[in-house]
Amino acid sequence: MKYSTSPTPSLNNYPRSTSPLPAPANYQPTTASAAVKRYKYIRRLFKFNQMDFEFAAWQMVYLFVSPQKVFRNFNYRKHTKSQFARDDPAFLVLLSVWLFLSSICLGLAMTLTAGKVALFVLFVVFVDFIGAGVVVSTLLWYVSNKYLRRDQDGPDVEWGYAFDVHINAFFPPLSLLHFFQIVLFENVLFRETFLSCLVANSFWLASIIYYLYITFLGYSNYGKLVDSDLPMLQNARVFLLPLPVLVLSYLATLAMGWNLSEMLMHFYKMRVLQ
Template sequence: MGSLSLWIGLSHGLCNLLLPEREGVVPVISSLLASSPRERERASKFDRSSIQLLSEKKKKTKKKNREPKCCPLYQKGVCLLKFGPILFSPNTSGELSSYQHTKYHKQTKNQWARDDPAFIVICCLLLAVSTLAYCAAYDHSVSHAVFVIIAVLVFHFLLVGVVLATCCWFLTNNYLREEAPNSHVVEQRVEWLYAFDVHCNSFFPMFVMLYVIHYFLSPLLVAHGFIPVLLSNLIFMVAVSYYHYLNFLGYDVLPFLERTTFFLYPIGIFIILSPILILGGFNPTRYFMNMYFSQRL
């Protein structure tokens, strides 16, 4: 009897190793090898537990294989794809919307803000490269060029972004939130990280206009005359207005905020100021170039 039990155990182990996917083979072989009713009952219980373990293992393996494998390169590629909708389709509905990903974050991770800093890192790299190009064209000192690059990254992008995000975060949570209809509704608030994400999204089109397009047009814009003054003011007005428009879209997508058109008011201010600056002969390109770079224009 002992040798028969040992033989049943060995046959069961070999079948599990050789035929892991054929769950019905092990009970048949074990039942054929077991001669007495007691042995058959013991083999049947053992086989049922083995079949259950194998089926659970198969389910876990299939679930693990279905899960997407995200590598850092994949995440950077997805992040780069977000720059296009911000520039060309910020207000469209569907998956191409620049703020459609915020709804996905809320549904999947219960937060409005991005949890991946790749967007900010790429913006900083692009900003550093463009500032380096300006320094190569309009600066003569390496140490001063390094200072300008650090100042643009820290002051123009990060520090100004922190201040603006904090102001918008405070304003939306204290004055623009809808009142809950009853006490049973979960109170929602704007996250500070989401406010900074909105600043980063809004900054990118302004970066394209004032650091890329402006760079190639700078030989014309720094010249004297009415045409350079007109073009320079128009580029700055469009860039700043587009920044505030995207800022409005970022908060308008949140369902618990109201009166978000408040973020469009600065556009009207810049539209009114631009003709005054043009008639006054103020050239913002020459002003900022002389302020940041050693070469006087």
């Protein structure tokens, strides 16, 4: 019987996700331009059989309970697919469906007619979500590249990643303000009482804290390797600076009796009833 003289393969010869490696060696070089990646992403929007909806749903759950795990996956994607931004639009599709359904619930809670509900949904999807999302993502993308990069000559933040951070941070506020507070506390929200104001404004406080914290996680972990190497961006704590002002504003609205959810309802009604 002949025995092979080739060396026995060892698990140590294979890269592990937890092994410390120098920063340049951990990232695959970006081989596709932003236009090519955008084209592939948009093309996959019409191929539902290629989308991983189960994983997208997992991300949605963990954005509430442990958002750090969601952003850890973005760094894994850089090692394997040469980009931080999502290449699978499943999350965007599920978020759009959830936005559509929750907006219908909110429109019905405002006692709008069927036609006005449809107009309200169009406003929410194309103005509040897509329009505002593009503006906010572009602003944060510019600020992070201009002021937060450790090495101005190194890799920059992908715009697609900035948009992913925004829609990640957008999902918990959307759920809290458009769905959960309406379903759970509709009978409490719109009464001229302190309890009504407290419940409504507490939902707003929690929503904005979620948005700021998830945005902070997204940019503070950008480019961060598995073994706690330095991320590509610095001073990402600036995204948490509004928190003290936010808490003071929350207390001020309670003191003045401003029900933020009721004010939002009036704004929505004015927009669709004009």
